[in-house]
Amino acid sequence: MAERRRGAVRSESARRAILGATARLFAQAGYDHLAMERIAAEAGVGKQTIYRWWPSKGELVAECLLEGMLLPQRFALIDTGDIRADLVDWIQRLFDILGEPGGEGLMRSLIAAATENADVGRRLRESLGGTSSVTVRLASAVASSQLRADAPLQEMGEALIGAVLVRALSRVPVAEGDAARLVDAVLGNSVGAS
Amino acid sequence: MAERRRGAVRSESARRAILGATARLFAQAGYDHLAMERIAAEAGVGKQTIYRWWPSKGELVAECLLEGMLLPQRFALIDTGDIRADLVDWIQRLFDILGEPGGEGLMRSLIAAATENADVGRRLRESLGGTSSVTVRLASAVASSQLRADAPLQEMGEALIGAVLVRALSRVPVAEGDAARLVDAVLGNSVGAS
Amino acid sequence: MAERRRGAVRSESARRAILGATARLFAQAGYDHLAMERIAAEAGVGKQTIYRWWPSKGELVAECLLEGMLLPQRFALIDTGDIRADLVDWIQRLFDILGEPGGEGLMRSLIAAATENADVGRRLRESLGGTSSVTVRLASAVASSQLRADAPLQEMGEALIGAVLVRALSRVPVAEGDAARLVDAVLGNSVGAS
Amino acid sequence: MAERRRGAVRSESARRAILGATARLFAQAGYDHLAMERIAAEAGVGKQTIYRWWPSKGELVAECLLEGMLLPQRFALIDTGDIRADLVDWIQRLFDILGEPGGEGLMRSLIAAATENADVGRRLRESLGGTSSVTVRLASAVASSQLRADAPLQEMGEALIGAVLVRALSRVPVAEGDAARLVDAVLGNSVGAS
DNA sequence: GACTAATCGAGACGGTACGTCTTGTCTTCGT
DNA sequence: ACGAAGACAAGACGTACCGTCTCGATTAGTC
Numbered sequence: 001m002a003e004r005r006r007g008a009v010r011s012e013s014a015r016r017a018i019l020g021a022t023a024r025l026f027a028q029a030g031y032d033h034l035a036m037e038r039i040a041a042e043a044g045v046g047k048q049t050i051y052r053w054w055p056s057k058g059e060l061v062a063e064c065l066l067e068g069m070l071l072p073q074r075f076a077l078i079d080t081g082d083i084r085a086d087l088v089d090w091i092q093r094l095f096d097i098l099g100e101p102g103g104e105g106l107m108r109s110l111i112a113a114a115t116e117n118a119d120v121g122r123r124l125r126e127s128l129g130g131t132s133s134v135t136v137r138l139a140s141a142v143a144s145s146q147l148r149a150d151a152p153l154q155e156m157g158e159a160l161i162g163a164v165l166v167r168a169l170s171r172v173p174v175a176e177g178d179a180a181r182l183v184d185a186v187l188g189n190s191v192g193a194s
Numbered sequence: 195m196a197e198r199r200r201g202a203v204r205s206e207s208a209r210r211a212i213l214g215a216t217a218r219l220f221a222q223a224g225y226d227h228l229a230m231e232r233i234a235a236e237a238g239v240g241k242q243t244i245y246r247w248w249p250s251k252g253e254l255v256a257e258c259l260l261e262g263m264l265l266p267q268r269f270a271l272i273d274t275g276d277i278r279a280d281l282v283d284w285i286q287r288l289f290d291i292l293g294e295p296g297g298e299g300l301m302r303s304l305i306a307a308a309t310e311n312a313d314v315g316r317r318l319r320e321s322l323g324g325t326s327s328v329t330v331r332l333a334s335a336v337a338s339s340q341l342r343a344d345a346p347l348q349e350m351g352e353a354l355i356g357a358v359l360v361r362a363l364s365r366v367p368v369a370e371g372d373a374a375r376l377v378d379a380v381l382g383n384s385v386g387a388s
Numbered sequence: 389m390a391e392r393r394r395g396a397v398r399s400e401s402a403r404r405a406i407l408g409a410t411a412r413l414f415a416q417a418g419y420d421h422l423a424m425e426r427i428a429a430e431a432g433v434g435k436q437t438i439y440r441w442w443p444s445k446g447e448l449v450a451e452c453l454l455e456g457m458l459l460p461q462r463f464a465l466i467d468t469g470d471i472r473a474d475l476v477d478w479i480q481r482l483f484d485i486l487g488e489p490g491g492e493g494l495m496r497s498l499i500a501a502a503t504e505n506a507d508v509g510r511r512l513r514e515s516l517g518g519t520s521s522v523t524v525r526l527a528s529a530v531a532s533s534q535l536r537a538d539a540p541l542q543e544m545g546e547a548l549i550g551a552v553l554v555r556a557l558s559r560v561p562v563a564e565g566d567a568a569r570l571v572d573a574v575l576g577n578s579v580g581a582s
Numbered sequence: 583m584a585e586r587r588r589g590a591v592r593s594e595s596a597r598r599a600i601l602g603a604t605a606r607l608f609a610q611a612g613y614d615h616l617a618m619e620r621i622a623a624e625a626g627v628g629k630q631t632i633y634r635w636w637p638s639k640g641e642l643v644a645e646c647l648l649e650g651m652l653l654p655q656r657f658a659l660i661d662t663g664d665i666r667a668d669l670v671d672w673i674q675r676l677f678d679i680l681g682e683p684g685g686e687g688l689m690r691s692l693i694a695a696a697t698e699n700a701d702v703g704r705r706l707r708e709s710l711g712g713t714s715s716v717t718v719r720l721a722s723a724v725a726s727s728q729l730r731a732d733a734p735l736q737e738m739g740e741a742l743i744g745a746v747l748v749r750a751l752s753r754v755p756v757a758e759g760d761a762a763r764l765v766d767a768v769l770g771n772s773v774g775a776s
Numbered sequence: 777g778a779c780t781a782a783t784c785g786a787g788a789c790g791g792t793a794c795g796t797c798t799t800g801t802c803t804t805c806g807t
Numbered sequence: 808a809c810g811a812a813g814a815c816a817a818g819a820c821g822t823a824c825c826g827t828c829t830c831g832a833t834t835a836g837t838c
Contacts, residue, residue, distance in 0.1 A: 006785060006786045006787075006830070006831065006832080007785080007786035007787030007788070007829080007830065007831090008786080008787055008788045008789075008828070008829040008830055009787095009788080009829080009830070010788070011788070011789070014788085014789075014790090031309075032226070032310065035818085035819055035820090036819075036820075036821085037818085037819055037820080038819090040790095040791095044790080045789085045790070045791095046788095046789065046790045046791055046792095047790095047791085047820095047821080047822095048788090048789085048790085048791085048821095048822085048823090048824095049788075049789065049790075051821070051822085052788075052789095108309040109309070111305060111308075111309050111363065112306055112309040112310070114305075114363045114364075115225075115302040115303070115305050115306040115309070115363065116226065116306070118365050121363040121364045121365055122364055122365065124363065124364070125360065125363075125364050151379070152375035152376070152378055152379045154375075155357065155372065155375045155376040155378075155379040156379040158356075158357040158360045158361065158376070159353035159354065159356060159357040159376065159379055159380055160353065160356075161356065161360055162352075162353060162354075162355065162356020162357040162358070162359050162360040163349065163352040163353040163356040164356070165356050165359050165360065165363075166319065166352045166355055166356040166359065167352065169305070169308045169309065169315040169318065169319075169359075170308075170315045170316055170318075170319050171312050171315055171316065178349065181346035181349045182346065182349040182352070182353065184346055184349075185345070185346045185349040185350040185353055185380060186353055186379060186380055205809080205810075208810075229797085229798060229799090230798075230799070230800080231797090231798065231799080232798095234811090234812095238811080239810080239811070240810060240811045240812060240813080241799095241800080241801090241811095241812090241813085242800095242801080242802085242810080242811085242812095243809090243810060243811080245800065245801080246809095246810095250800095251799095393781085393782080393835095393836085394780060394781050394782070394835075394836055394837065395780075395781035395782025395783070395834080395835065395836075396781080396782050396783040396784075396833075396834045396835055396836090397782080397783080397834085397835070397836095398782095398783075399783070399784070399834095402783085402784075402785095419697075420614070420698065423823075423824060423825090424824075424825075424826085425823080425824055425825080426824090428785095428786095432785080433784080433785070433786095434783095434784065434785045434786055434787080435785095435786090435787085435825095435826080435827095436783095436784085436785090436786090436826095436827085436828085437783075437784060437785075439826070439827080440783080440784095496697040497697070499693060499697050499751065500694055500697035500698070502693075502751045502752075503613075503690040503691070503693050503694040503697070503751065504614065504694070506753050509751045509752050509753055510752055510753070512751065512752075513748065513751075513752050539767070540763035540764070540766055540767045543745065543760065543763045543764040543766075543767040544767040546744075546745040546748045546749065546764070547741035547742065547744060547745040547764065547767055547768055548741065549744065549748055550740075550741060550743065550744020550745040550746070550747050550748040551737065551740040551741040551744040552744070553744050553747050553748065553751075554707065554740045554743055554744040554747065555740065557693065557696045557697065557703040557706065557707075557747075558696075558703045558704055558706070558707050559700050559703055559704065566737065569734035569736075569737045570734070570737040570740070570741065572734055572737075573733070573734045573737040573738040573741055573768060574741055574767060574768055588804075588805055588806070588811060588812045588813075589803080589804065589805075589811070589812035589813035589814070590802070590803040590804050590805090590812080590813055590814045590815080591803080591804065591805095591813095591814080592814070593803090593814070593815070596814085596815075596816095617792080617793060617794085618793075618794075618795080619792085619793060619794080620793090622816095622817095626816080627815085627816070628814095628815065628816040628817055628818085629794095629795080629796090629816095629817090629818090630795095630796080630797085630814090630815080630816085630817090631814075631815060631816075633795070633796080634814075634815095
């Protein structure tokens, strides 16, 4: 028989208000100037209600990320059959965020969150279209013989996402054609003639 | 006529004590638990002496980084003539740090510092052997025809360093052979036969 | 005809558990560190069950006091025929409490409760043998001509109890003979020759 | 040689602002609804500045009491040569406070503070004209043969003040002539004819 | 027996206040 | 004039309780 629960049940409306407030304030202030006290006030909620369900600011942000409330768009890799075009399109969308006003700060805030919280770190990769999504797309390219069978798919995905992070951290502005060059670097037509 | 300076000159011993205390406490506590008050106490210095010369915690950490006090080793790329071997060696040294106890935390703390402070962001790349160093090595490889002349050198460097950052952020442990696989991915022998 | 009630009736076991927990925690922590939440937990009872029957912490403590669960002994004034001896005996018993370990804290906690809650204030006097009891005894002394007919009985009682409270509040330790001196002061053999 | 201190010195203006805010809020809200957070806000002061100098709310209130900021008047015993008249006048002034609107609450709040803090307890007696003042006056009466040489002066003072506290705690309103009756009780013309 | 209430335990909720910690500025004094 | 020491206003931190409300389960009468 199932264990019977007693007492009031978790309020879904409080949960949504908290996540909403977190997303809103995260976009405004970034991760480290995100104050639990402000979240509680903005959400019209007692602080304890936050701490009851999330052990830390990191976990809270991680859940927002998981729910897609922090990043403006989804970064899924589309499969048009052309692996290079698909990757360039994907990286370009990521670079576009960095170009938008506040976009670079948003990305850096997410990275800051990832440094503090393991969950955010893991989920950040996924939210950026990260590994699973890239690996699947690359595997599909292997199947259609666009890539060699022994291509290090995971490392390729990490290198692509990582390059985006480096751009965000080093504040180097993105230029026309950077996305294509990056994809070319990783896809390997940089190899000398054999 | 030149304005003559008056009064005591900046104390070099105070400067070194502050940087030393910063490096020591950074290693112990990481970037966000690094408190200016603690640094001042540890250095035996008034807080104002810190704020007089560095505008923020970020700048202070950036200067430590620049002086090589935060990272255990230098990450220069060595030129043995074999570009693949040199890159694998370099990446492996970076991965090794992640494997050491506290090493992953150190790297994440540096990333956290980079998210807050532009100087740290720029210098972090350089400290990891970043762009200049890599680009020079890659250019040398172009010269010896190991790489094509139109290879996107900067993007390749960013992809390699970025992949290391992604590993640090996502807490995925580094396995045997990962460094080689990563270098292969970026060097491009994953391309299908044309 | 009276409206007939339906549904469950008040649980006597819950009531006793609550009063018991209150008395226990009161002795441990004193009035202001007495938490309703702790009482409920200690009693194995829902908080609402307390609030259903007692409007406040004060009322709860007042009921404990009334049931004699907070003070170790009863402080009735005994009538042996000798008014001075009886009063000295009574005051001495009160002073004895202050001398016991934790006794002074207990008395101060009761005073604290009295400052917050009118019921406790009134009942505290009674619990200490207060006015009714003293007045009755003094009236008996009047009857036996040990006191003048116009003696201000109520004020004498208040002065005696009050002196005990002052000792508790001011933390002045009780010395041998203090009880007798106090009674003598109030009974009036301090008057100069007329 | 004396130890030399360095660094900024305590701000007198902050100290006065804090004591002033405490006195104001104490009068409004009483001891237990007196919030450190409010005091800091009202005084325009950081909370830490309060905690730096006073370990607790009790100590803070004790200092206010000592500075005479909590009680409306001084309760010194005047020496007109007539001990009975002087005591009646003194007690009447104390009873008058209880009669004023909010006065009873003020007195109870002081008692509450005294239950929590030893300093307040001691100083409360003194502020009410307590022992020293009373004892001196009584000793003067002994000198002028209005009281017997062996009169228990301290106990008489405690009994008088205590009676006032009992009135405050038990919420019994003060009536015309109560002060005189109380003084008579303690001065001892209640003794039967010898 | 079914229905209807009231009570129970548990515990989530919006809040207030706590006492600590850190930030960056300001002040004082010793060198 | 500079440096150490350290006080200051501000405000976030995470914890403890407050008193209310909500949940199912249980317990008594009434029908």
